[in-house]
Amino acid sequence: MQAKVAILGRPNVGKSTLFNRLVGRKLALVDDQPGVTRDRREGEAHLADLTFRLFDTAGLDAAPRGSLEDRMSAQSEAAIADADVCLFVIDARAGVTPVDREFAAKLRRHGKPVLVLANKAEGRAGESGALEAFSLGLGDPIAISAEHGDGMNELYEALEPYVKSAEESDETDEDEAEDKPLKLAIIGQPNAGKSTLVNALLGSERVLTGPEAGITRDAIAIDWTWRDKQVMLWDTAGIRRKSRVTGKVEKLAVADGLRAIRFADAVVVLIDASIDIERQDLTLADLAAQEGRAVVLALSKWDLVEDKPKRLKQVKDDIADILPEIRGVTIVPLSALHEKGLDRLMEAVLAAVEKWNSRISTGQLNRWLETMLERNPPPAPSGRRIKIRYATQVRSRPPTFSLFGNQLDHLPETYVRYLMNGLRETFELWGTPLRFNRRGSRNPFDKDKR
Numbered sequence: 001m002q003a004k005v006a007i008l009g010r011p012n013v014g015k016s017t018l019f020n021r022l023v024g025r026k027l028a029l030v031d032d033q034p035g036v037t038r039d040r041r042e043g044e045a046h047l048a049d050l051t052f053r054l055f056d057t058a059g060l061d062a063a064p065r066g067s068l069e070d071r072m073s074a075q076s077e078a079a080i081a082d083a084d085v086c087l088f089v090i091d092a093r094a095g096v097t098p099v100d101r102e103f104a105a106k107l108r109r110h111g112k113p114v115l116v117l118a119n120k121a122e123g124r125a126g127e128s129g130a131l132e133a134f135s136l137g138l139g140d141p142i143a144i145s146a147e148h149g150d151g152m153n154e155l156y157e158a159l160e161p162y163v164k165s166a167e168e169s170d171e172t173d174e175d176e177a178e179d180k181p182l183k184l185a186i187i188g189q190p191n192a193g194k195s196t197l198v199n200a201l202l203g204s205e206r207v208l209t210g211p212e213a214g215i216t217r218d219a220i221a222i223d224w225t226w227r228d229k230q231v232m233l234w235d236t237a238g239i240r241r242k243s244r245v246t247g248k249v250e251k252l253a254v255a256d257g258l259r260a261i262r263f264a265d266a267v268v269v270l271i272d273a274s275i276d277i278e279r280q281d282l283t284l285a286d287l288a289a290q291e292g293r294a295v296v297l298a299l300s301k302w303d304l305v306e307d308k309p310k311r312l313k314q315v316k317d318d319i320a321d322i323l324p325e326i327r328g329v330t331i332v333p334l335s336a337l338h339e340k341g342l343d344r345l346m347e348a349v350l351a352a353v354e355k356w357n358s359r360i361s362t363g364q365l366n367r368w369l370e371t372m373l374e375r376n377p378p379p380a381p382s383g384r385r386i387k388i389r390y391a392t393q394v395r396s397r398p399p400t401f402s403l404f405g406n407q408l409d410h411l412p413e414t415y416v417r418y419l420m421n422g423l424r425e426t427f428e429l430w431g432t433p434l435r436f437n438r439r440g441s442r443n444p445f446d447k448d449k450r
Contacts, residue, residue: 002053003084003162003163004055004082004083004084005045005052005084005085005159005162006055006080006082006083006085006087007054007056007057007086007089008086008088008103009089009100010090010097010099010100010103011058013090013091013120014147015057017119017146018146019043019056022045022046022054023043023044023045023046024045024046042055042221042222042223047152047159048156050156050159051163055079055083057079080112081110083112084112084162084163085115085159085162086107086110086112086115087114087115087117088103088107088116088117088138089146090116090133091119091120092118092120092121092127092128092129092130092143093123093129094129095128095129095132096132096133100136101136104116104138108137113162115138115142116133116136116139116141117144117151118141119144119146120145120146121144121145122145122148122150130143142154142155142158181223181231181232182231182232182349182350183234183263183265184234184264184265184266184349185234185236185261185264185267185268185293186235186268187236187261187269187284187288188269188270188281188284188300189271189272189280189281192270192300193270193300194236194270196300196336196337197270197300197336198222200336200337200339201224201226202222202233221233221234226346227346234260234264236261261287261288264293265294265397266293266294266296266349266353267288267291267293267294267295267296268296268297268298268349269281269285269288269295269297269298270298271297271315272300272301273304273311274304277314282319282322282323285297285329286322286325289325289326290325290433292398293356294352294355294356294432295352296329296330296331296332296345296352297319298334298341299312299315299331299334302334302340302341303335305333308333312331315331316331324417326431326432326433327424327430327431328424329430330352330431332348355399355430355431355432356397356399356432358399358429359393360393360399360427362391362393364427365391365393365401368422368426368427369388369390369391369419372418372419372422373388376415379415381407381410384407386410386411387405388408388411389404390404399429399435400435400437402437402439403436403438403439408439409438411438416436420434420436
């Protein structure tokens with residue numbers, strides 16, 4: 001079991017910069033504007049031969065009870081409770097502030113091991129602030145620069161007693177690594193209920209929720225187990241139409257969400273069923289399909305819909321008309337607030353992933369192709385008939401096929417769509433993105449090699 005390390009501190013002291021340095025990738029949003037991070041973000045961190053689970057948190061800050069800022073601080077409190085050791089970051093240039101002292105006292109009450117990191121310690125002003133951190137009463141502060149990598153040796157020495165080396169972790173986690181977790185991203189427009197759904201699936205208030213649109217900013221990855229299946233669950237920021245995206249932080253958040261789609265195996269596109277379906281909802285579903293992910297559509301807030309059969313038919317008609325790429329995609333109505341439809345959603349996700357991983361033998365594929373060609377032969381543009389000799393599946397995830405024959409560059413998209421729909425019907429690949437490559441090559445199994 002890997003040690004859990006939480007990064008804590010007031011807003012804008014460099015927590016996310018430190019997180020990115022230790023995980024080796026720019027996973028957390030970083031900006032000069034305070035309060036960019038709102039949820040706990042986690043990743044596997046490495047420091048020399050130490051490997052540990054690292055949590056980036058929202059800034060600890062005093063705030064009115066029930067406010068968004070108060071709920072952000074509650075998420076940080078939960079991270080403290082779950083951590084084996086806490087990294088308390090202060091801004092060495094600003095020195096120790098009253099807020100730093102207040103939360104140093106809070107950390108002492110938790111009784112967890114705490115390492116004080118005086119970040120931005122470059123220069124004379126930084127050195128002075130680092131010395132001032134002794135007054136917090138949490139042991140010797142470590143002067144670092146998260147941006148430039150200074151002080152990492154000292155951090156290593158302080159962390160070593162709490163964290164297993166990478167070799168020890170590998171031995172312990174060898175069995176856990178045999179089955180890779182399913183990477184599942186939940187996307188949708190702002191306020192569609194993505195974070196509420198994530199919390200309902202996890203059975204805890206793991207990510208912030210509330211009536212305010214756009215609370216989630218980072219794409220938050222959370223390790224989870226559903227019916228013995230390991231899942232890496234991604235909660236993403238709401239993605240609006242490009243013309244409506246304003247401000248640097250929202251642009252970064254949208255880019256983070258799009259990146260989560262590209263890394264995912266499966267994508268749940270969450271649509272607010274209590275309002276009319278919007279073009280952006282369908283655009284997001286199409287985006288996931290174009291990226292070749294296994295796709296499931298979920299209709300959130302289903303408890304607020306009065307005429308449920310009419311609403312479901314309306315959504316199905318819209319999908320059929322606008323998204324032929326994922327024709328027959330599974331649509332799951334649910335209410336995360338009342339925890340209804342959650343198991344059905346996960347069952348649909350696993351079924352979609354199974355189709356996404358489908359493999360069809362070359363023999364089966366060509367018997368199917370022969371039937372399709374007899375039923376509806378390819379057209380003959382300019383008087384020359386297009387000839388499809390054979391087909392083979394070249395990969396899965398998503399299922400990708402190569403067609404071999406003559407003049408395939410002139411094969412109309414309508415005929416390719418005919419073949420795709422035939423594949424879906426024959427091999428039950430409904431709702432799965434399919435890919436076709438067209439190659440002008442001879443059949444290598446053809447005995448006539450004149």
